[in-house]
Amino acid sequence: MTTTLPTHEPPVAEAPPAPVEPSRRRRRRDRGTAEADRGILTGADWRRPRVRVTAGTLHIVMLVVLLAVGLLPLLWLMKSAITPTQDTLTNPMGLFPHGFAFSNLAKAWNDVHIGDFFFNTIAMAAGEWAVQLIVATTGGFALSVLRPKYGRIVSGLVLATLFVPAVVLLVPLYLTILHPPLIGHSLINTFWAVWLPAGASAFNVVLVMRFFDNLPREVFEAARTDGAGTFRLFFSIVLPMSKPIIGVVSVFAINAAWADFLWPNLVLADIRVQPLSVRLPQIQSSTDLGVYLAALAIATLIPVVIFLIFQRTFLRGGGLGGAVKG
Amino acid sequence: MSASTSSLAAPASPPSPAHTAPPDQRARRRHNPITWVQRGGLTTLLFMLPMLIIFGVFSWSPIVQSVIMSFQKTNLVTAPTFVGWDNFAAVFHDPLFYTAIRNTGYFALLAMLFGYPIPLVAAVIMSEVRRMKGLYSVLAYLPVVIPPVVSVLLWKIFYDASGGGVFNTILGWVGIPPQPWIQDAATAMPSLVLQATWAGAGSTIIIYLAALTGVSPELYDAAEVDGAGIWKKIWHVTMPQLRGILFITLILQVIATAQVFLQPYLFTSGGPVNSTTTILLLIYQYAFTNSLGGAYGQATALSLMLAVFLAILSLAYFRLTARWSDK
Numbered sequence: 161m162t163t164t165l166p167t168h169e170p171p172v173a174e175a176p177p178a179p180v181e182p183s184r185r186r187r188r189r190d191r192g193t194a195e196a197d198r199g200i201l202t203g204a205d206w207r208r209p210r211v212r213v214t215a216g217t218l219h220i221v222m223l224v225v226l227l228a229v230g231l232l233p234l235l236w237l238m239k240s241a242i243t244p245t246q247d248t249l250t251n252p253m254g255l256f257p258h259g260f261a262f263s264n265l266a267k268a269w270n271d272v273h274i275g276d277f278f279f280n281t282i283a284m285a286a287g288e289w290a291v292q293l294i295v296a297t298t299g300g301f302a303l304s305v306l307r308p309k310y311g312r313i314v315s316g317l318v319l320a321t322l323f324v325p326a327v328v329l330l331v332p333l334y335l336t337i338l339h340p341p342l343i344g345h346s347l348i349n350t351f352w353a354v355w356l357p358a359g360a361s362a363f364n365v366v367l368v369m370r371f372f373d374n375l376p377r378e379v380f381e382a383a384r385t386d387g388a389g390t391f392r393l394f395f396s397i398v399l400p401m402s403k404p405i406i407g408v409v410s411v412f413a414i415n416a417a418w419a420d421f422l423w424p425n426l427v428l429a430d431i432r433v434q435p436l437s438v439r440l441p442q443i444q445s446s447t448d449l450g451v452y453l454a455a456l457a458i459a460t461l462i463p464v465v466i467f468l469i470f471q472r473t474f475l476r477g478g479g480l481g482g483a484v485k486g
Numbered sequence: 487m488s489a490s491t492s493s494l495a496a497p498a499s500p501p502s503p504a505h506t507a508p509p510d511q512r513a514r515r516r517h518n519p520i521t522w523v524q525r526g527g528l529t530t531l532l533f534m535l536p537m538l539i540i541f542g543v544f545s546w547s548p549i550v551q552s553v554i555m556s557f558q559k560t561n562l563v564t565a566p567t568f569v570g571w572d573n574f575a576a577v578f579h580d581p582l583f584y585t586a587i588r589n590t591g592y593f594a595l596l597a598m599l600f601g602y603p604i605p606l607v608a609a610v611i612m613s614e615v616r617r618m619k620g621l622y623s624v625l626a627y628l629p630v631v632i633p634p635v636v637s638v639l640l641w642k643i644f645y646d647a648s649g650g651g652v653f654n655t656i657l658g659w660v661g662i663p664p665q666p667w668i669q670d671a672a673t674a675m676p677s678l679v680l681q682a683t684w685a686g687a688g689s690t691i692i693i694y695l696a697a698l699t700g701v702s703p704e705l706y707d708a709a710e711v712d713g714a715g716i717w718k719k720i721w722h723v724t725m726p727q728l729r730g731i732l733f734i735t736l737i738l739q740v741i742a743t744a745q746v747f748l749q750p751y752l753f754t755s756g757g758p759v760n761s762t763t764t765i766l767l768l769i770y771q772y773a774f775t776n777s778l779g780g781a782y783g784q785a786t787a788l789s790l791m792l793a794v795f796l797a798i799l800s801l802a803y804f805r806l807t808a809r810w811s812d813k
Contacts, residue, residue, distance in 0.1 A: 198703045198706065199698070199706075200706060200716060200719050200720055201716065202706070202710065205716060215614060218611050219611065219615050222608065222612060223621075223622065223625075226625040226626055229629070229684065230688070231628060233644075250650065251650075252650065252651070253655050291540070295536045295537050295540050295541075298533045298536050298537065299533070299534060299537030301533055302530055302533035302534040302537070303534075306526075306530045306533065308530045308534070317546060318541060321541070321545050321546070321549070322800070323800045323801060323804070324545075324549055324797065325792070325796045325800075326745075327745055327793060328549065328552050328786075328789045328790060329544075329549065330769065330785075330789060331555065331769075331773050331789065332547075332548035332786065333548045334774075335551070335560075335782070336548055338562075340543070341543060356543070356544055357540075360540050360545035362541075362545075390526055390529040390530070391529070415631070418633055419633045419635075421634065422748070422751075422770075436633070436636075437633060437635040437636075440639055441635065441639060444639065449643075453643070459635075460632055460636050463632065464628070467628075467631040471620070471624060474627060474631070475624075476696075
């Protein structure tokens with residue numbers, strides 16, 4: 161709403177009379193489209209020069225701090241990844257290195273085999289993503305849409321695992337992977353060791369269940385009346401309606417897989433299946449600094465790109481992981 | 487978001503015609519496997535199956551096993567034997583146990599001092615930004631999306647204790663002598679916390695920003711009618727409105743810091759002289775780096791104790807968020 165906005169805005173002038181004018185105009189326009197009508201400060205507050213100067217200064221200081229703290233380390237990594245090692249060692253904060261060393265990236269990718277570990281990470285993330293989606297959507301569908309008698313007990317047991325920290329599972333889960341039931345041979349050093357346990361995420365099931373609960377039941381009933389079976393209902397009605405929540409679960413799943421260290425470090429000891437997160441700490445001492453930093457930069461690229469594409473998903477659900485804002 | 491609690495308890499109104507049958511009829515049919523299959527019970531079970539198998543094998547069974555194992559001596563070769571409370575006693579007799587508790591507590595305390603006020607102040611300032619608000623959030627959240635391992639390894643380079651290290655170079659610009667950072671028992675833990683705060687503050691800021699947009703504008707209007715200035719508005723309107731979320735982030739932070747592993751493992755491996763050995767690192771060492779073979783019983787006993795502590799906290803957290811999101 162724009163009711164609190166000052167009304168004495170001058171018509172758009174070709175040359176603004178005072179330097180504050182254009183910024184103030186833009187500010188007003190932004191306020192009109194902003195989600196919140198107002199915050200702590202009112203339009204009247206903003207018109208007081210002292211407040212405007214203080215708040216404006218604070219905001220600029222904040223922006224500088226955020227740039228220095230949030231962006232600068234990343235920029236340093238990107239710069240050092242293509243800087244000759246000697247330059248980084250002698251003058252780590254130098255703005256203009258003596259030439260570029262794009263060979264760092266090639267060396268990291270080929271000689272240190274970062275390429276292989278990169279694809280291992282993708283394989284790990286893709287499998288974890290698939291298992292999580294299958295478990296969460298089928299399970300959520302059974303619990304929220306089909307609602308069998310024993311559903312209450314199952315959802316209770318699933319919810320209960322939310323209260324059990326992952327730590328407590330570490331040793332028994334490791335022994336389970338070492339001697340899995342029915343399969344008869346150890347899953348250590350196979351991707352199944354990370355794919356399957358990832359599916360046991362109560363958080364995903366809860367997210368999907370909440371979404372399914374809010375779908376209009378009339379649609380399901382109409383589909384049933386038209387003769388759709390349970391499978392048809394799932395694949396042709398529920399899944400197509402669930403794209404938003406599938407997107408959210410996917411983004412979190414892929415990001416979590418990319419970030420995971422402790423568990424893959426335990427069960428993927430074989431170099432041929434190791435993801436980046438497990439491999440990077442091991443190569444530190446044996447790798448040339450420039451090449452090593454190039455490896456770190458390569459490992460950072462995908463998560464940062466995913467974040468920049470799916471900003472809204474992260475910034476809306478990232479905090480409490482969707483626990484507060486459904 | 488009121489659906490969170492009500493939806494789970496919502497009365498079942500499934501579309502299958504059998505459920506609309508009178509209760510006495512339903513009760514009779516339930517025991518007949520043939521009608522159960524005809525009514526789609528098997529299909530429902532089929533959809534339930536992936537969840538039941540995955541949770542059964544990789545969540546429910548390990549949880550039960552961990553309770554059993556904490557009372558057993560297991561070496562993976564001979565059959566496990568019950569040893570009563572011996573594993574717990576062994577943990578309590580380990581001097582490292584107390585070191586680990588002290589270190590974890592110290593980590594949590596420092597994380598509170600560094601990490602608790604900064605996101606709040608930042609969020610209050612950011613919430614008043616009128617232009618490029620999105621840019622502020624993206625910048626604040628950027629450290630969170632860097633893979634944790636990369637972030638720690640990068641900071642390990644920043645923390646280079648020589649005069650040519652990145653941080654020491656910056657300190658040199660303002661005339662501060664080089665610091666030992668993670669090389670010294672006194673500065674190691676604060677260094678770990680500094681990195682952890684950097685990596686985690688963004689998500690807390692996002693939580694606060696969401697909570698700040700939820701503060702009703704009428705409250706500010708009312709405060710102004712009563713003649714409140716900006717500081718009074720922050721103190722008497724904003725802060726009380728954020729009380730719930732402040733407590734929630736506090737619990738979340740304690741839960742997270744009690745399980746800190748990555749920083750001590752990758753930065754210092756618990757050193758120098760065990761000054762950064764945390765509880766989770768000790769569990770890991772019991773189970774996986776013990777030269778005598780895994781002390782699995784001891785490891786599960788310690789993780790069980792930690793789990794009970796954390797479960798109480800998360801229970802409090804879930805009760806609070808449920809109440810908070812019902813509003």
